[in-house]
Amino acid sequence: MQAVQLEESITIAERMFQLIRRMYPICRSITGHGVRQTLEIISEYIPLTTYEIQTGVALFDWTAPKEWNIRDAFIKNSKGEKIVDFRNCNLHVLNYSVPVSKKVSLEELKAHTFTIPDHPDWIPYRTSYYAENWGFCLSHNQLLALSEDEYEVVIDSSLQDGHLTFGEYFIKGQTEHEVLISTHICHPSLANDNLSGIAVAVFLAKHLTQVASLKHSYRFLFTPGMIGSIAWLSRNESQVSRIAHGIIIACVGDSGQITYKKSRRGNAEIDHAVLQVLKDTGTTHQVLEFSPFGYDERQFCSPGFNLPVGCFMRTPHGKFPEYHTSADNLEFIQPQYLGDSLSKCSMILQLLEQNATYMNLNSKCEPQLGKRGLYGSIGGASDGRSLELAMLWVLNWSDGDHSLLDIAEKSGLKFLTIKNAADALHASGLLRRQ
Numbered sequence: 001m002q003a004v005q006l007e008e009s010i011t012i013a014e015r016m017f018q019l020i021r022r023m024y025p026i027c028r029s030i031t032g033h034g035v036r037q038t039l040e041i042i043s044e045y046i047p048l049t050t051y052e053i054q055t056g057v058a059l060f061d062w063t064a065p066k067e068w069n070i071r072d073a074f075i076k077n078s079k080g081e082k083i084v085d086f087r088n089c090n091l092h093v094l095n096y097s098v099p100v101s102k103k104v105s106l107e108e109l110k111a112h113t114f115t116i117p118d119h120p121d122w123i124p125y126r127t128s129y130y131a132e133n134w135g136f137c138l139s140h141n142q143l144l145a146l147s148e149d150e151y152e153v154v155i156d157s158s159l160q161d162g163h164l165t166f167g168e169y170f171i172k173g174q175t176e177h178e179v180l181i182s183t184h185i186c187h188p189s190l191a192n193d194n195l196s197g198i199a200v201a202v203f204l205a206k207h208l209t210q211v212a213s214l215k216h217s218y219r220f221l222f223t224p225g226m227i228g229s230i231a232w233l234s235r236n237e238s239q240v241s242r243i244a245h246g247i248i249i250a251c252v253g254d255s256g257q258i259t260y261k262k263s264r265r266g267n268a269e270i271d272h273a274v275l276q277v278l279k280d281t282g283t284t285h286q287v288l289e290f291s292p293f294g295y296d297e298r299q300f301c302s303p304g305f306n307l308p309v310g311c312f313m314r315t316p317h318g319k320f321p322e323y324h325t326s327a328d329n330l331e332f333i334q335p336q337y338l339g340d341s342l343s344k345c346s347m348i349l350q351l352l353e354q355n356a357t358y359m360n361l362n363s364k365c366e367p368q369l370g371k372r373g374l375y376g377s378i379g380g381a382s383d384g385r386s387l388e389l390a391m392l393w394v395l396n397w398s399d400g401d402h403s404l405l406d407i408a409e410k411s412g413l414k415f416l417t418i419k420n421a422a423d424a425l426h427a428s429g430l431l432r433r434q
C-alpha cells in the first residue's frame with residue numbers, strides 16, 4: 001500500500017478540520033444521543049456498524065452504565081438573568097449531572113462549582129460518571145463575579161436505563177491478522193482530546209478503503225473512553241488473538257511533537273514500526289514506556305489481554321495546559337498537524353503491510369551480485385551505494401528469523417531502502433519469502 005502523500009494530506013487535512021468543526025458543538029458523553037449523533041456523522045464518511053449494549057449488562061468487572069442525555073442547563077440570578085448557559089458552552093455542565101431544578105444560596109452553588117483559578121477565563125471539563133452528582137463548570141472570573149444572592153439552578157438532563165453505544169468498521173484483508181485502530185468519542189466540545197483522534201482515524205480508514213490489496217485486516221473502533229473498550233473486549237474476547245498490531249489515536253491536532261507510548265510488551269512489532277517511521281522521516285519525537293493510565297491502551301494492555309497496542313499522540317493528555325478545558329478548542333488544533341499525524345499513521349500501516357521475513361537461498365558465502373546485475377546497477381546514483389549495502393544486510397540476516405524491520409534496525413538504514421533491496425534480491429531468486 002501507499003502512504004498518504006504530502007500533497008494529498010494537505011487537502012485531507014482541511015477535510016479533517018471540517019469534520020472536527022461539525023462534531024465540535026455536540027454534547028458527547030460516554031452514553032447518549034451525542035455519541036449516536038457523532039457516529040452518524042462518521043457513518044457519512046465510512047460504513048460504520050453501531051452497537052448498543054443495554055444498561056446493566058455485565059462487562060467484566062463493570063456494567064453498562066445508565067444512559068445520560070441533556071437538553072438544557074443554566075444558572076439564573078434573582079433578577080432572572082441567565083449568568084451561566086449550557087447553550088453557550090456544553091462544558092458548563094458537569095458531564096453526567098443528574099437533573100436538578102431548585103433555588104440555592106451562593107454557598108450551596110459554590111459547593112457544586114468547578115473552576116480553574118490559574119486560567120481564570122477557561123471553563124474546565126469535569127465528569128461524574130460513576131457517582132451521581134450535579135454541578136456546573138465556570139470560568140474562575142464568572143465565579144468571582146457571583147455575589148450573595150438566591151440562584152436558580154436548572155439541569156434538564158436524564159439518567160435512565162438505556163444503552164452504551166459504540167461504532168466499528170472492519171476492512172477485510174488477505175489474512176485474519178488484524179490491525180486495531182481505536183479512538184475515544186466521549187468528550188463534548190474538546191477539539192484535540194477526542195475530535196482530532198476521530199478525524200485522523202476516519203481519514204485513515206477512508207485511505208485504506210482505496211488500497212487495492214491489504215495483507216492485514218483492519219478494525220476501527222470508535223468507543224466511549226474506558227467503558228467502551230471494556231465493552232468491546234468483553235464481547236470479542238474469543239477473537240482478540242487476531243489482533244497482531246494496534247494503535248490508540250488521541251490528541252493528534254496540536255503543534256507539539258509526536259509522542260509514542262509503547263505497548264505493555266514494549267518490544268512488539270508495532271513499537272518497532274512506529275519508531276522506525278519516526279526515525280526514517282527525521283521526525284522529532286518522544287517515546288514513553290507503557291504506563292497503566294492514559295487512554296484505552298489501559299484496557300487492551302491489561303495483563304489478561306496484553307495486546308500489542310501502543311498509543312500515538314502529539315502532546316500527551318495532561319501535558320498541555322489546555323487539556324480538559326474550554327481552551328482545547330478549534331483554535332488549539334490546526335489542519336497541518338492533523339495532516340502530519342495522518343501521514344505518519346499511514347506510514348506506520350504501510351510499514352506493517354510491507355514488513356516480511358525472507359530466507360536467503362544462497363547463504364554459504366555471499367552470492368555474486370554482479371553477475372545478476374544487482375551490483376552497481378540498481379537505483380539512482382545517489383541511492384545506489386546504500387542499496388548495495390542494504391542488499392548485503394538483507395542477505396546476511398534473511399535467515400528466516402529476522403524481518404526486514406529487524407534488518408533496518410540492525411543496519412541503521414531506512415526501512416524503504418531495505419525493502420527495495422529485498423525486492424531486488426527476491427526478483428533475482430536469491431530470497432524466498434517465509
Ligand code: ZN
Pocket residue numbers: 187193317324
Ligand atoms: Zn480526555
